Amino acid sequence: MKYIRTQKPKRVKSQIPLRLNLLFFFVFLLLAALVAQLAYLQIFNGEKFRTEVDRTDQTLVTGAVPRGLIFDSQGRPLVTNQANNAITYTKSMGVTAASMRAVADKLVTYITVDTDNLQPRDYADYYLSDSDASDAVIQKIPDAATKYKNDTGKLYTAQTEYVEKHMPTFTAKQKQSVALYKIMNGATSLTTVYLKNTGLTEKELALVGEHLTEMPGVNLGTDWERHYPNGASMTSIIGTVSSEKSGLPSDGLTGYLANGYARNDRVGISYLEKAYENVLKGAKSRTQVEIGSDNEIINSVQKFKGQQGANLTLTIDSAYQQKVEAILKKTFASAVSDGEAANADGAYAVAMNPSTGAVLAIAGEAQNTKSHKVSDDALGVLNRAFAMGSAVKPAMILGALQDGVISVSDNTIADTPIYLPATPVKKSVYPVGTFSSLNAASALEVSSNIYMMHLAMREANAKYSPKVSMTMDSDIFDKMRRYFAEFGLGLTTGIDLPGEISGLQGATTLNGQLAVGSALDLSYGNYDTYTLMQMAQYVSAVANNGYRMKPYIVQSISQTANNGKATATTNVTTPTILGKIPNIQAQIDLVKQGMWQVVHGTNGWTTATSLNTLNPGVAGKTGTAQTFTRADPEDSTSKLLETTTLSFVGFAPATNPQIAIAVVFPNLEADTDGNYAQVVAKQMFSDYYKMNDVKADKNYTPHQVKLKN
Template sequence: MNPANRTSRLRLIVLQALVFSLFATLGVRLWYVQVAHGSSYRAQAASQSVREVVQQPTRGLIVDDMGRPLVSNRTSWVVSIDKTTLGNLSDADQGTLLARVAKVTGQKVSAVKKTLSTWNGSAYQPVPIAEDVKQQVALQILEQPEDYPGVVADQQTVRSYPQPYGVNAAGILGYLSPITSQEYDQAKKDKDHSLNATSEVGRAGVEKEYDRWLRGMPGSTSVTVDSLGRELGDSSAVAAQPGDTLVTSIDAKVQAAAEQDLHQAITTARATYDPVTHKNYVADSGAMVVMEAKTGRVVAMASEPTYDPEEWVGGISQKQLDALYSKQADNPLLSRATQGQFAPGSTWKPFMTTGAITAGLPTDQHFTCGPGLQIGNRYFKNYESESYGSITFAEALNVSCDTFFYQVGLHFWNKYGSDPANANAKDPLATAAKSFGFGKPTGIDIPGEASGRVGDRQWKASYFKAMKGYYCTMDEKGTATTPFLKLFAHEFCLQGNYFRQGDAANFTIGQGDTMVTPLQLARAYSALANGGTLYQPTIGKAIVAPDGTVLKKIQPKVVRHVAVSKKAIDYVNTALLGTMVPHSGFNGTLAWKFGGFPLGEIHLRGKTGSAEVEGKQSTSWVATYDKNYVVIMVVTQAGTGSGTSGPAVRKVWESLYGVQGDETGTQTVDTAKAAIPGVTPPKALPTFAQDGSILPPAKQRKGTRK
């Protein structure tokens, strides 16, 4: 055989062997895929052809103690764009469609594009690009589908604020905003199926605290799609489960009264001349707290400035957000009741009295109430009251005599802490303050609460350690911006850790470094009112399922019994009755604002305060209580406590007990006209009817539903 032919035949045999091997390999692979693992691959192929579209649940209601809705839900027209359909259009058609949608929804094209590009939900779920649009806009899109391919207009559920009696309650309720990618990643890690990429979550107030109850459980619709992602039809659906209802201890009528009276006090102060600064009061912020003395439950809590929770519905614009954070707005997102920290002024004195009596000073102890007191190289003046000579604790509380309490502070400083550098010296006054809960958050069921501070020798030592470098550098380089700051930096750098006699004097009148929140002060006064039990304040009262089943009752929580004697508490409670009335030779500081009030039936106790703030006008405080309630009010840069806050506090008490008649005459009590039926908050929960309506508690239903 020719060698050339032999070579060609060999090559043909090799080629045939290769072809046979390839077919053999393909055959084996086909058997492997179709027979050995056919069922597995068929399941994977089926799953790839089905995509899930999330159905958001209806968020739970938030109601007051009578069942009145504070936060509910409403339907809103939402315009969305199907990204799959959009992607099948030409670039020119995409541009035309986006421009048309932007125009009809009142947006910029760039804003629509940004929304589409940042969407982190399902690729098979239309992307919401405009919420709360007018119905005529939605109808235009629905009636002209040829002009809006892939654009969907439908109704979705959003938050609503019914505002019973005109309440705002933003600082209590909070608001919602879309879940962040970090939060969603954490939810997936925690296997929390109640959250998804398109969820909205609570950001403040009880919306945040009780978010896991309110949010419900999302549903889903399984959508069958082809290999190109085109929708073929619905495969199956799992219904969303609505969120639970939060019943609060807030009473809408009392809340409305607190908000309105606080606002009126601020408005009046701004129109009132300040003889000290020779201009009208600035009255830039304020707060009021109404607390149930026997449980620590919050009945009302108002704050100014505030904001409209509706602004957050459907997403807040940058313009709106900038307005909320502007200097002119004075940070309305900050709840002054729980996050505002202020020098308590003379409202601090009752707690100093309990500490002093518990530590050994007799109830009939006398000190001189003079115009001022020289301590070291500084003259400490008697800020509010006149000179009354030798007086007792009770009289000093009634007239708010500073010089009396200066001497109380000096007594214990000389007895236990005459070494100003000794941060651990015994201090019964600071101990009493801390026992009443000052210096730490109260633990209320609202996030972001401030801690305040007890400005005693221990705090001063720790603050010196933390800030020594900052102030010593300022002193060395001379970078202080004001003469006061220059002097402060110099003295702080030298002996900023010293707790001197002047510090002890200032401490007893609620000045110096001590700061409290209105909520902390309300809780402390409730401990006086109930005989010494300190509660953790609460707003949530119960969690109720959509079918009316009570899932959880939120009971009052006792923190401790305050570490002062019963004798001291009883003495202060008796003494503070005198603040409300005239006496022989002097008047209680609130007497001129409570003339004609039925004190014989409503046994009010009270204390005023006017706290001095460097470079600003005085902070006005009034603290009042009886056996049932505590009412606290503060207005910054508003002058004296009784002058500015007294009238507003009185009006709240009138609302609580149904007090009738002109303030210039003798008023009477008509409990049938009280804001809360039966005068005290209901122990029972609202009634959840089978038809979904919520009624007042059964015993208080008659004539109360409005």
């Protein structure tokens, strides 16, 4: 029997395609690479990456220091710093809105803060700092949420607008939290701001101190504010400093930031505080701050304690300044009570050392002619200009002497009034025919307008026929103004205060023709306008025999050490000569003689005899200008009112000048017979004599017509 072997069944071949095998192979390779990379990171570079995780950054944080102090010429403090306890907040990098809100909510359980200046946006910011509240608002504005889902800024704006329209109710405590949150939120990273720096009680201070660890960023500190021991005296000269709340002024913000200021820094915003900002601000403290990987401050080390700002010592004696202010206030009040000052701008006075340019006193009273409220306006001495009248006549004569139209030995001119067509007679205040002729000194004594007009006519090569016509060289305005400018009239003086103006020049033509009548008015101070500081600079140039000095208020700069002790003076102002008038001494002496006769002359028309009792004797020149002002100064279309401006310039002692002064009372009543400028001037000289121990002249005679040099 034959057996048939049964065949084994064929083995089924794998159905896994080649492509899948390749995929598995690649997965294997990727897993191997991943394992290798993990091994590389953990075994070979584990320490490096652990260090990176624990890495900290270092940055430098600056802190404010007290501003420099300001003293008068005798070392009396005019501006000091008053230290106040304060609660501060330093904003960490990456701090969240929620954490700031939590700090604010915690802090209001210990202190109270002002909420008067909160705006609807402030409340909205605080409300949205809660993430749940923010999400709920987003649900209320689905269209905006969809539209601005990729623009967080616009989405947040939409949220705040919604909250402002549907403002929730806030409790008193919550409002205070809003106020604190506003300050925190507005601070830049690593900047310290004040949460409360005034009215902080001992209890509040203690409570906050006990819970500092519970409020990240909050600390106890000290704030400084300006203090004025002399009260309001001179504050308009000293200027003001911005508050921590207002911070840097908007004008010049870019420049401040470029120079290292923080937005909440306090800076001088007017006058001396602004002009000397770089000196007064000091050097900020510098603290090296270490920031962890979570952007929290983990350590800080003070590298530089900071340096208080440098101190200013002024040229002004505050005791003398107060006397000048007092006599100016009293005399202007007298003009008001006399019914002479209803439309007056106010009154101004300045005194300076004619040899150096140092300002000895500066005072001003400004009157609102609608409300008749009077306020301090010392800066009006350099930022307001008036027609000063005959007070400029010494400069006119010195210019004529330079021009050669008169000389020291030949300066007598017929006192003949000027008759122009269709114009009232141009004459002096005294009746026509009072004098047949006058020399230069006598013309100053009686304040002859006629004499000055004839000088202008000679300088202009005028051709004149009474009541018919007058022609002049076309450059007469330029010529007279050039002579006046040698004394600083019509130019800024260069004083170390901002805001000075140069005054206004009147038109040189009328209906296309040279304004010859106005040229005559210019010759005796009844046309162009000048500041009182210019007048003081000008009379000082006469007093010191021809040197135009640059006025200054800051005498020196010194530094205070961190221990509060004064250190050496770092800078002393050196007197600056801006120019020398080209008159010879004999010509200057001639004008000085005339100014002496203004006070000591015996003629019935001598203009300043009220000052001839001062001993030693003074020299000066009065001024009366016919001026105009608006019935309503704020309305350029209101009625023009005719007024009178009274002025005075002078120096003393006449033979050895130590002080030069200028006074003006602008826009008094047109028919005023007041003597206000001379009243102020006399008291200013008298007080200076007493306070500086100026010895009387034993040989002095009130009516001593000849000046004794």
